Amino acid sequence: METGMITAATTTASTTPSTSSTAKNTLNQDSFLQLLVAQLKNQDPTSSSAMDPNQMVQQLTSFSSLEQATQTNSLLQGLLEKNQALFQAQAVSMVGKTVKVDGSGFSLKGGQASMGLNLSAAADVTLTVTDANGNIVTTLPEGNLGKGDQTLTWNGTDASGNQLPDGDYKVTVTAKSLSGAAVPYTTSLIRKIDSMAFNTDGSISLYSNGQAFSLANVIQVLS
Known part of the structure; x- marks a missing residue:
C-alpha cells in the first residue's frame, strides 16, 4: 500500500508542471468575467464577508471600461490601416516629381552638380569636396553669400582642372561671418523621383538615380 501511494504521489507531481506551464499569464476580458461570476456564485449573501454592492458596481464598471477600450483599440487599428493605404496611394503620385530633400553632397552627372544652402545670416562660404575614399578633390570658395536660400553648383573638375567621373561626392560647408564666427x-538636395518602395515598418523610401532617401526627408515638392 505504501508503495502504491508513493507512486501515485510521484505521478501527480510529475504532471503538475505540465498543467501549470499552459496556464495563462494574462487576464483578458473573458477571464475577468469568469472570475466575477465565480465570485458571485460562491459567496454567501448572509455572510458578513459577502461582496459589498459598491464593490460589485466598481467591478462591473471596470469590466465595461475594459470592453470599451478593447473595441476602441480595434477601431483605431482599422482606421490606421485605412489611413496608411490612403497615404501610400497619394505617395505614388510623387513618382516623376522634382523634390527638395534634406541632405548634402554633389551628385555629379555630365559635368553638372548642385546643392541647396540656406544661411541664417550673410556669410563667407567655402566648400570642400571629397570623393568616396575621403580624398579632397577640390575646394570651392563661394565668397560672401546673403542670408537665405542659395544654390551652389559645381562643374565636376578637380583642383587641377581635370574632369572627374560621374558619381556622388561629399561636401563640407564652412560658413563664417565677417567677425569669423560660424x-x-x-x-538640401534637388532630386527627381524615379520610383518608391513601401517598407514593412510603414516608412516610404524614394529613389533617384539609384540613390534612396526617406519620404520623411522631403522638404518641398518643386514640380
Whole structure:
C-alpha cells in the first residue's frame, strides 16, 4: 500500500508542471468575467464577508471600461490601416516629381552638380569636396553669400582642372561671418523621383538615380 501511494504521489507531481506551464499569464476580458461570476456564485449573501454592492458596481464598471477600450483599440487599428493605404496611394503620385530633400553632397552627372544652402545670416562660404575614399578633390570658395536660400553648383573638375567621373561626392560647408564666427546653415538636395518602395515598418523610401532617401526627408515638392 505504501508503495502504491508513493507512486501515485510521484505521478501527480510529475504532471503538475505540465498543467501549470499552459496556464495563462494574462487576464483578458473573458477571464475577468469568469472570475466575477465565480465570485458571485460562491459567496454567501448572509455572510458578513459577502461582496459589498459598491464593490460589485466598481467591478462591473471596470469590466465595461475594459470592453470599451478593447473595441476602441480595434477601431483605431482599422482606421490606421485605412489611413496608411490612403497615404501610400497619394505617395505614388510623387513618382516623376522634382523634390527638395534634406541632405548634402554633389551628385555629379555630365559635368553638372548642385546643392541647396540656406544661411541664417550673410556669410563667407567655402566648400570642400571629397570623393568616396575621403580624398579632397577640390575646394570651392563661394565668397560672401546673403542670408537665405542659395544654390551652389559645381562643374565636376578637380583642383587641377581635370574632369572627374560621374558619381556622388561629399561636401563640407564652412560658413563664417565677417567677425569669423560660424554661421548656422542647412543644406538640401534637388532630386527627381524615379520610383518608391513601401517598407514593412510603414516608412516610404524614394529613389533617384539609384540613390534612396526617406519620404520623411522631403522638404518641398518643386514640380
